[in-house]
Amino acid sequence: xxxxxxxxxxxxxxxxxxxxxxxxxxxxxxxxxxxxxxxxxxxxxxxxxxxxxxxxxxxxxxxxxxxxxxxxxxxxxxxxxxxxx
Numbered sequence: 001x002x003x004x005x006x007x008x009x010x011x012x013x014x015x016x017x018x019x020x021x022x023x024x025x026x027x028x029x030x031x032x033x034x035x036x037x038x039x040x041x042x043x044x045x046x047x048x049x050x051x052x053x054x055x056x057x058x059x060x061x062x063x064x065x066x067x068x069x070x071x072x073x074x075x076x077x078x079x080x081x082x083x084x085x
Contacts, residue, residue: 001055010043011056019066024076030057 003011011034018033019025025033034053038045057077060066066077 001051003052003055007052008056008059010038010041010045011053012060014038015053015057015060015066019077019079024069024071024078026074026076030077 014034014037015030017037018030021033021036022029031053037043057066061068061077064080067080068075069078070076
């Protein structure tokens, strides 16, 4: 999937915002946090929001910035720096 740079940056910032706010973050919390970030920035998001969010999350994960960890039967996203400590 091709995502233009401005859209990628917007979603990336929203993901980092959600993870900073929540720490270890479930996908549902990530979605809520991203929506909060969009509201705060008064960002207008059009198109396939869910698909773009997943594509950006996967890219960030592939670049070893975040990791999916299973805790108490739930998959959570954590920043790699926090996993290694």
